[in-house]
Amino acid sequence: DQQVKQNSPSLSVQEGRISILNCDYTNSMFDYFLWYKKYPAEGPTFLISISSIKDKNEDGRFTVFLNKSAKHLSLHIVPSQPGDSAVYFCAASSIYNNNDMRFGAGTRLTVKP
């Protein structure tokens, strides 16, 4: 069951421009959302998170937006840098389900110099 979906397998942007990665979820019980970044041959690393009581969380160049009514979240990277090139996973968890974390399939971001 794909409760977390990332419909764009890849995204390519120019250095300095905005990258927008999207994620949709189906389970309304999810109350915590995270983005992870993964480089080849490494494990995913945590990037940014947002609780369901908020609609925006910002950390430097990274901002996550949550639209609960649409069951949609997005990650904005501004400005994009070549070092941001990686696979980005959206994840969601629910305190009602032991906080087990469900992941999307990932979006491969390529930032061109």
Added chain:
Amino acid sequence: EAGVAQSPRYKIIEKRQSVAFWCNPISGHATLYWYQQILGQGPKLLIQFQNNGVVDDSQLPKDRFSAERLKGVDSTLKIQPAKLEDSAVYLCASSQAGSGPGELFFGEGSRLTVL
């Protein structure tokens, strides 16, 4: 602070053979997870431990997969017998979160190829 340690990094076996993966979480992290990541897909939870007790193993194929965390610290994941479709990266993660949400810290993963 040392990260999540996993071994081996790579393993190639033939179908019907067995394999075991080891994970040592970050010191003090009570919760430990095993995820399976098949190429082109996101990580899929296999089993979650809280200390040495199983919290969720609903997605673990129990006819061939087993996992234990005997002393509430390190953990092993075993596959016996392996099938071709078990080829994947097996990720171990740990978390400080006990009753609340939080980020997971992942190891580098163990890549399994079943021939």
